[in-house]
Amino acid sequence: MMRPGTGRDGREHTGGVSSLIVRPSGPLQGAIPIGGAKNSVLKLMAATVLAEGDYVLRNVPDIADVGWMGELLEHMGLTVERGDHEMAIHSPADVTPEAPYELVEKMRASIVVLGPLLARFGEARVALPGGDDFGSRPIDMHLKALEALGAEVGMEHGYVTARAAQLTGARILLEFPSVGATENALMAAVLAKGTTVIDNAAREPELADLATLLNRMGAQIRGAGSSTITVEGVESLHPVEHTVVADRIEAATYLAAVGIAGGEVTLQGAVPDHMTMLVQKVGEMGMRCSPDGGGLWALARPPLRSVDVSTLPYPGLATDYKPLLVAMLAVADGVGIVTENLFAGRFRYVDELVRMGADIRTESHHAVVRGVPRLSGAPVRAPDIRAGAALAIAGLAAEGETVVADADHIDRGYEDFVGKLTAVGADVERID
Numbered sequence: 141m142m143r144p145g146t147g148r149d150g151r152e153h154t155g156g157v158s159s160l161i162v163r164p165s166g167p168l169q170g171a172i173p174i175g176g177a178k179n180s181v182l183k184l185m186a187a188t189v190l191a192e193g194d195y196v197l198r199n200v201p202d203i204a205d206v207g208w209m210g211e212l213l214e215h216m217g218l219t220v221e222r223g224d225h226e227m228a229i230h231s232p233a234d235v236t237p238e239a240p241y242e243l244v245e246k247m248r249a250s251i252v253v254l255g256p257l258l259a260r261f262g263e264a265r266v267a268l269p270g271g272d273d274f275g276s277r278p279i280d281m282h283l284k285a286l287e288a289l290g291a292e293v294g295m296e297h298g299y300v301t302a303r304a305a306q307l308t309g310a311r312i313l314l315e316f317p318s319v320g321a322t323e324n325a326l327m328a329a330v331l332a333k334g335t336t337v338i339d340n341a342a343r344e345p346e347l348a349d350l351a352t353l354l355n356r357m358g359a360q361i362r363g364a365g366s367s368t369i370t371v372e373g374v375e376s377l378h379p380v381e382h383t384v385v386a387d388r389i390e391a392a393t394y395l396a397a398v399g400i401a402g403g404e405v406t407l408q409g410a411v412p413d414h415m416t417m418l419v420q421k422v423g424e425m426g427m428r429c430s431p432d433g434g435g436l437w438a439l440a441r442p443p444l445r446s447v448d449v450s451t452l453p454y455p456g457l458a459t460d461y462k463p464l465l466v467a468m469l470a471v472a473d474g475v476g477i478v479t480e481n482l483f484a485g486r487f488r489y490v491d492e493l494v495r496m497g498a499d500i501r502t503e504s505h506h507a508v509v510r511g512v513p514r515l516s517g518a519p520v521r522a523p524d525i526r527a528g529a530a531l532a533i534a535g536l537a538a539e540g541e542t543v544v545a546d547a548d549h550i551d552r553g554y555e556d557f558v559g560k561l562t563a564v565g566a567d568v569e570r571i572d
């Protein structure tokens with residue numbers, strides 16, 4: 141029932157056809173609802189491969205990547221029905237344990253079906269994801285983790301193949317707390333025989349959300365959200381209903397919009413405990429934030445003060461926050477040094493910000509951002525989801541019009557980006 145790359149509204153997200161026009165705006169005022177996390181829901185959907193039956197996911201964001209993951213599940217033989225922020229998934233007794241290149245190429249997160257397919261069906265065939273706009277993104281740690289559990293891993297015709305009659309619990313020491321490798325290892329270990337210990341595991345809230353779903357399905361996982369996760373393998377799992385955790389990156393995006401345009405906005409449904417490092421950082425920049433009922437209240441009176449920023453795995457400052465922080469620093473008072481520790485090439489959008497009058501120099505994985513009082517609207521291009529959003533919000537503090545081309549990248553991770561911004565007084569419009 142799902143068409144490739146369409147949202148629940150049936151709108152096509154084929155890439156490159158729409159633009160956003162942003163004009164100077166602010167102060168922003170009001171409330172923005174924060175949806176379910178993209179980087180959680182995609183993995184929760186993959187986890188439904190682990191047990192036959194009917195699942196319901198709630199707080200599902202209406203974004204293009206959810207459409208792509210639904211398409212992948214349907215390719216494998218599952219049934220996916222989308223309602224109003226809800227999704228019903230039927231996982232049959234047998235599936236085609238394969239993720240084809242056409243879908244993996246669209247969405248790199250498809251690689252997370254490898255672990256659950258292998259665990260339940262003893263085999264999996266997943267196209268190797270290529271690089272993307274922020275550089276080469278290897279999956280060696282995913283594969284080593286599955287090998288540690290006893291899988292035979294190979295590579296043929298651009299596909300990773302994995303086989304194991306029965307996975308066996310093992311100690312997995314990750315070289316780096318990779319989110320995807322931890323998720324694949326976890327979803328494989330839940331049905332392995334015996335105990336698995338994942339050390340140096342990723343600690344992201346979305347990973348903890350996945351472990352919560354798996355435990356409800358009957359898995360025995362302890363320590364998710366810490367760097368040591370212990371899994372006692374079980375023989376089988378069962379389907380459940382689950383509500384997706386709030387998207388801290390979406391919340392961070394609108395927080396940055398307030399920082400740039402000024403104003404007072406409540407991010408309804410955001411979980412401040414998942415964003416403490418960011419809240420501390422924007423506090424140093426002069427913003428005020430506090431938990432507010434079921435969300436996060438934020439106030440800013442520009443100009444903000446510059447700070448240094450260094451990305452790290454959770455609970456450090458997320459690499460996904462970085463383009464947003466760079467956009468804030470571009471109009472802050474002073475000089476900030478930004479260091480990217482996760483993805484080597486994740487500075488492409490900087491050239492676009494420079495076209496808007498930002499004063500930024502990059503050198504390897506560092507950027508030096510000298511704040512300017514005002515940016516100048518220009519035609520720019522969204523290179524990926526987060527950078528696209530960052531360019532759009534930078535336009536809120538730019539004289540004249542900023543036109544962000546390839547805005548479809550933004551739709552991959554943001555539901556109703558334009559509607560949410562205009563609701564708090566931003567002057568943003570979409571042209572198809």
Ligand code: EPU
Pocket residue numbers: 178179180182249276277278279280281282283316317318319320321342458459460482483484525526553
């Ligand atoms: N890495 C390896 N080998 C591996 C796996 C990772 O060298 O086998 C390296 C990567 O190249 C990178 C670092 O380890 O340098 C971290 O990668 P990680 O595996 O943690 O990232 P991911 O699981 O591929 C997720 C998010 C990203 C987010 C990163 C980091 C999803 C779908 N994606 O990617 O989010 O930037 O974690 O937090 O969960 C986005 O939402 O736009 C996005 C890109």
